[in-house]
Amino acid sequence: MWLGASIVSEANNGFKWETKEFNGLDYVTLRSIKEFYYFDDIRYGSVITLEKTDVKMEVRPGSQQCRMNGVLFVLSHKVIDQNGRYFLSKTDLIKLVNPVLRPTHIHSARVFGIVVIDAGHGGKDPGSLGPYDNEKVYTLKIARLVRDILQSKGYRVVMTRDSDVFVSLANRVNIANKYKNAIFISIHFNSSDNAGASGIETFTISPVGVPHMGRGVRAGDFQTVPGNVMDSASIMLATAVHSRSLLYLSNDRSRNNFRMNDRGIKRARFDVLTGIKIPAILFEGGFLSNRVEARKVHTPAYQQALADAIARAVDVYRTSITRR
Numbered sequence: 001m002w003l004g005a006s007i008v009s010e011a012n013n014g015f016k017w018e019t020k021e022f023n024g025l026d027y028v029t030l031r032s033i034k035e036f037y038y039f040d041d042i043r044y045g046s047v048i049t050l051e052k053t054d055v056k057m058e059v060r061p062g063s064q065q066c067r068m069n070g071v072l073f074v075l076s077h078k079v080i081d082q083n084g085r086y087f088l089s090k091t092d093l094i095k096l097v098n099p100v101l102r103p104t105h106i107h108s109a110r111v112f113g114i115v116v117i118d119a120g121h122g123g124k125d126p127g128s129l130g131p132y133d134n135e136k137v138y139t140l141k142i143a144r145l146v147r148d149i150l151q152s153k154g155y156r157v158v159m160t161r162d163s164d165v166f167v168s169l170a171n172r173v174n175i176a177n178k179y180k181n182a183i184f185i186s187i188h189f190n191s192s193d194n195a196g197a198s199g200i201e202t203f204t205i206s207p208v209g210v211p212h213m214g215r216g217v218r219a220g221d222f223q224t225v226p227g228n229v230m231d232s233a234s235i236m237l238a239t240a241v242h243s244r245s246l247l248y249l250s251n252d253r254s255r256n257n258f259r260m261n262d263r264g265i266k267r268a269r270f271d272v273l274t275g276i277k278i279p280a281i282l283f284e285g286g287f288l289s290n291r292v293e294a295r296k297v298h299t300p301a302y303q304q305a306l307a308d309a310i311a312r313a314v315d316v317y318r319t320s321i322t323r324r
């Protein structure tokens with residue numbers, strides 16, 4: 001069976017997937033997905049909606065956009081429309097849809113007690129330059145706030161840095177890989193030449209065969225990297241952090257509404273995602289190159305809401321993988 005152990009090892013023996021190959025890649029019909037996951041309904045249009053109790057999944061033919069329960073994901077491959085039959089890539093089925101719809105089936109996800117918090121940049125590396133402060137300042141502020149909350153909940157927290165020092169990417173990877181029952185959260189803020197660019201986005205490791213966001217496929221993309229061992233767990237962790245952040249920033253305790261643009265959950269081959277063997281994500285908490293956004297990021301209310309969201313997401317993730 002071509003779908004791999006993650007799906008067929010369960011009690012669905014005999015299920016017949018409708019499959020097809022396009023450009024050397026395996027795809028499966030949306031109708032198969034509807035049947036396999038027991039969706040009650042599928043509605044076709046410029047947006048295709050699959051729905052059942054508590055789950056709504058939306059895709060756009062010809063697009064890489066996918067929404068599951070309101071959270072935006074960027075698919076590894078576009079949804080294909082072939083004469084009114086719609087296809088999703090096998091990679092997106094196994095590496096995105098299945099872990100998000102059935103988190104308790106992620107066998108690689110382990111119970112964890114340690115959270116490695118990675119404040120991006122530091123020391124001689126300021127990261128993105130902002131009008132009020134630079135990225136390295138905000139990443140450390142948020143990291144410390146997250147640490148304090150997680151420690152009060154009983155987690156053990158490891159910081160890759162706790163002061164304004166330079167830590168190489170290789171060292172960040174080494175620190176994370178010392179721990180087995182742990183997860184890794186890297187905190188960053190964005191920058192763009194386009195002053196209007198805005199919003200939050202979350203990255204997890206690209207599955208095998210999928211390039212770094214925004215660039216073409218390279219030969220190395222077909223090799224399994226250490227980060228791929230945990231890629232299903234990582235997409236769950238990303239979903240928790242991304243969705244909580246959107247929620248908390250829209251409705252934080254001080255009644256601000258920071259209304260952040262949702263740029264989605266994306267795939268990348270950043271060094272920390274490639275090299276780390278525990279579930280790992282890289283979160284981008286807003287654009288310092290955007291003056292309006294930089295002002296939000298600079299406020300203590302924004303920083304606290306973001307830290308609360310990340311800490312809450314750790315609980316959400318833990319619950320989702322342990323409810324078996």
Ligand SMILES: [Zn+2]
Nearest residue numbers: 120127188189
């Ligand atoms: Zn950064």
